[in-house]
Amino acid sequence: MAESLAEVGSAAAGLRVLVVGQGERAAARCAWYRAAGIEVLEGGPDDRQELPSAALYDLCSEPAERQRALRQLLRRRHAAVLVAGPLAATAAAAAHLVAAARRQRCRLAIMGGTRFVPAWARLQEFVCGGIMGAVREVQVQVTSTPGQAAEAWSAAMNLGLWLAGDGVPVAEQTTPASTSFLAGSARIRVAGRTDGTAAATTWHVTLVADLGQAVAATVYDLGLPGRQCRDSSLEVTLGGRRRRLELPAADPAGNELAALLIRQGAGLPWLALCAADRAASLLAVQEEGARKVSVTPFEAS
DSSP states (O other), X not given: OOOOHHHHHHHTTTOEEEEEOOSHHHXXXXXXXXXXXXXXXXXXXXXXXXXXXXXXXXXXXXHHHHHHHHHHHTTSTTOEEEEESXXXXXXXXXXHHHHHHHHTTOEEEEEOOGGGOXXXXXXXXXXXXXXXXXXXXXXXEEEEOGGGHHHHHHHHHHHHHHHHTXXXXXXXXXXXXXXXXXXXXXXXXXXXXXXXXOSSOEEEEEXXXXXXXXXXXXXXXXXXXXXXXXXXXXXXXXTTEEEEOOOOOOOHXXXXXXXXXXXXXXXXXXXXXXXXXXXXXXXXXXXXXXXHHHOOHHHHO
C-alpha cells in the first residue's frame, strides 16, 4: 500500500486495539499498531478475566487461549475480531464460530497478509482481467517452520482458491502432505512440508490456464508486520512468450493491517481478508478430502 503509518493512524484515529497473546507475533503487531499511533492494550495467555472493550480484537495467542477469547468475544454484539492461525480445529467448531458471529453481527476474519504479497496480487490481476483465460490448475507448495505449519496449510488453500477465481470448493482428497479440491473449472493442489532449519516460510505457485501459465515464488512469514517479502519472482508465459515481471518490495502483513484499519476507521466493510465463513468452508473441504482417501473401493460401493 502507498499509505504511510501516519496516514493509517490519522484514518484510524481513536481506535483502540486489544492484542491477545504473547511471543513474536504479538510483539510485532503491538509494535506496528503503536508506530501507526494506535492505542494498544495487551492481554496475556494466562488472563481469565473479562476482556476489556476495544474497537478491534487481534488474537495472536495459542489455539486454546484463542478459542477461549473467541467464545467470550462472540457473546458481544458487533465485535471486530482478527484471528491468527486456523479458525478452529474442526470444521464443525469453525461452523459454530461462524454462526455465532453472524448472530451477533460480528466481523471475524483470518489474518496473514496473503493477498498483499506482490507476486500473488499481480498474478491475480492476470486472472481477473481474463488475460490468461480460464484457470485450469493452481499448485501451491509451502515449506514452513514447524510453528507455522497449520497456519501455512490453511493459508495455502485460501491462496489457491483465490487465484483460481473464488469458485465453490469441492473436495477431492487430502493426505498428511497434500490436499486437492475443485473450484469451477480449476483444480487446486496444495502441498506442504516443514523444515526445522528454515528461517522463514517459502512459497511456490504454479498456475495453468487456457492461454498460458505462470510460476511465482516468494519468502515471507504469515502475520508478522514490519517484514518484507524476500526472493520474490513472477514469470508469465503467454502465446509461447515468456516474460519475467518486476515486483515491488512489500510488507504483506503490515499492508493488510493498514488496509483493514483504514476501512475500520471509516466504518466500511473489510476487504481482501479471509472471512471466517470462507475459512470454515475450506476446513470442511479438507476434512471431506481426508474421508475420501480413507474409504476403500469396497466401502465406497
